[in-house]
Amino acid sequence: MHPLHQFSPAVYNWIGSTAATCTTISFLPQLIRVWRRKSARDISLLMFLFFSFGVACWLVYGIGIGSGPVTAANALTLVLAVAILVLKLRYDRTSPRSNADTAVSKATPIKVTPIK
Amino acid sequence: MHPLHQFSPAVYNWIGSTAATCTTISFLPQLIRVWRRKSARDISLLMFLFFSFGVACWLVYGIGIGSGPVTAANALTLVLAVAILVLKLRYDRTSPRSNADTAVSKATPIKVTPIK
Numbered sequence: 001m002h003p004l005h006q007f008s009p010a011v012y013n014w015i016g017s018t019a020a021t022c023t024t025i026s027f028l029p030q031l032i033r034v035w036r037r038k039s040a041r042d043i044s045l046l047m048f049l050f051f052s053f054g055v056a057c058w059l060v061y062g063i064g065i066g067s068g069p070v071t072a073a074n075a076l077t078l079v080l081a082v083a084i085l086v087l088k089l090r091y092d093r094t095s096p097r098s099n100a101d102t103a104v105s106k107a108t109p110i111k112v113t114p115i116k
Numbered sequence: 117m118h119p120l121h122q123f124s125p126a127v128y129n130w131i132g133s134t135a136a137t138c139t140t141i142s143f144l145p146q147l148i149r150v151w152r153r154k155s156a157r158d159i160s161l162l163m164f165l166f167f168s169f170g171v172a173c174w175l176v177y178g179i180g181i182g183s184g185p186v187t188a189a190n191a192l193t194l195v196l197a198v199a200i201l202v203l204k205l206r207y208d209r210t211s212p213r214s215n216a217d218t219a220v221s222k223a224t225p226i227k228v229t230p231i232k
Contacts, residue, residue: 011180012177012180015173015176015177015180016173016177018170018173019170019171019173019174019177020170021170022167022169022173023166023174025166026162026163026166026167026170027163029162029163029166030159030160030162030163033159033160033163034158037158039157039158040158041153041155041158042149042150042153042155042156042157042158042159043146043149043158043159044145044146044148044149046145046146047142047145047146048142050138050139050141050142051138051139053138054135054138054139054140054142055135055139057132057134057135058132058135058139060131061128061131061132061135064123064128064131065128113229
């Protein structure tokens with residue numbers, strides 16, 4: 001029995017649409033978080049380089065096979081992913097290194113005194 | 117003219133495979149970065165909740181339509197995304213707050229003196 005017979009095609013279309021919506025909009029809270037914190041040290045540059053290139057390929061694929069939903073979802077995801085990538089490159093240059101960085105770097109030892 | 121006629125279907129299959137490979141493996145460097153730094157403050161919890169749910173839907177969709185590549189790619193992506201999510205939840209509880217957090221929190225003001 002073909003798996004599609006377990007549910008109607010309409011159910012699978014609905015599941016696919018939910019999947020595309022969730023994976024696309026998920027990058028919006030990440031963009032907002034990086035923008036608010038002005039920090040993206042914990043985010044992997046390599047992840048967003050690979051991911052952006054992959055989504056660009058999905059976009060070409062969507063246009064190529066003439067699929068509106070694939071094209072639209074990946075166009076929006078690409079905009080969000082590239083925006084996060086640009087902010088990461090900007091903040092990594094300007095922001096001070098975080099605890100996680102200084103913990104492994106050869107920083108000058110400092111003494112911290114509470115102000116009375 | 118149908119867009120597929122611009123290139124052969126084999127070309128679009130190749131572009132689609134490249135896209136799936138890049139978007140899937142992109143989460144591996146992110147997982148490694150979080151694991152090494154023991155920090156995931158800049159990563160959005162909401163992003164990985166939405167993304168993991170979306171990928172789980174893609175997985176059900178892949179199984180449902182009987183697509184091996186969609187099922188395999190999303191199964192691997194789900195494992196990586198959930199692993200990042202679990203590490204974020206763990207490190208956010210145990211690690212000290214980063215510069216970006218303390219900058220907006222009502223922390224006790226401190227004086228930093230270099231040790232001579």
